[in-house]
Amino acid sequence: MEKLTKITLSILLAVAIIVFTSRLTTPREIDDITPGIPCEQKYIDKSDILWVIPKFQGIPISENQTWCKEILNLNKTLGLHGLLHYYHEFSDPKEQAHIDEGAKIFKDCFGYKPTIFKAPNLALLKDNKILLFKNNLSYQTKLDQSIHKVYHCNNSGTFPNWFHNIW
Numbered sequence: 147m148e149k150l151t152k153i154t155l156s157i158l159l160a161v162a163i164i165v166f167t168s169r170l171t172t173p174r175e176i177d178d179i180t181p182g183i184p185c186e187q188k189y190i191d192k193s194d195i196l197w198v199i200p201k202f203q204g205i206p207i208s209e210n211q212t213w214c215k216e217i218l219n220l221n222k223t224l225g226l227h228g229l230l231h232y233y234h235e236f237s238d239p240k241e242q243a244h245i246d247e248g249a250k251i252f253k254d255c256f257g258y259k260p261t262i263f264k265a266p267n268l269a270l271l272k273d274n275k276i277l278l279f280k281n282n283l284s285y286q287t288k289l290d291q292s293i294h295k296v297y298h299c300n301n302s303g304t305f306p307n308w309f310h311n312i313w
């Protein structure tokens with residue numbers, strides 16, 4: 147085998163091993179937690195971080211306090227996952243009011259303000275990153291998404307939920 151090919155293959159193998167090991171050890175997550183989206187309990191149970199959509203289809207989660215208590219009682223880390231969660235919601239410039247609304251609904255539901263944020267489809271404009279930073283919200287990146295096992299409610303992820311049990 148050509149030397150360059152060998153080096154390239156070694157690097158690819160090393161990266162694959164690093165990603166695989168990271169995904170085994172980093173906290174598991176689940177995206178798209180909200181009352182309006184069906185979600186398999188077994189994947190919620192497997193996850194350490196639940197990414198919550200505060201106002202899916204225009205309905206604030208805080209209106210469903212029974213649901214809020216149920217989610218809170220799971221004792222998981224909860225993060226803010228957009229506001230309405232439409233495609234590329236955070237690819238367009240957002241006003242402070244957009245963040246405020248999501249954070250308020252989240253707080254009215256769970257009793258505390260969110261500290262972590264994940265953009266729908268991970269699409270995040272640079273100006274919005276600055277806005278999140280000003281609001282003390284740390285955001286998840288595409289790299290974060292690839293080194294964590296991330297399930298999706300309604301099995302709507304790029305990879306099906308079962309896939310994350312293998313890789």
Ligand SMILES: [Zn+2]
Binds near residue numbers: 227
């Ligand atoms: Zn999502």
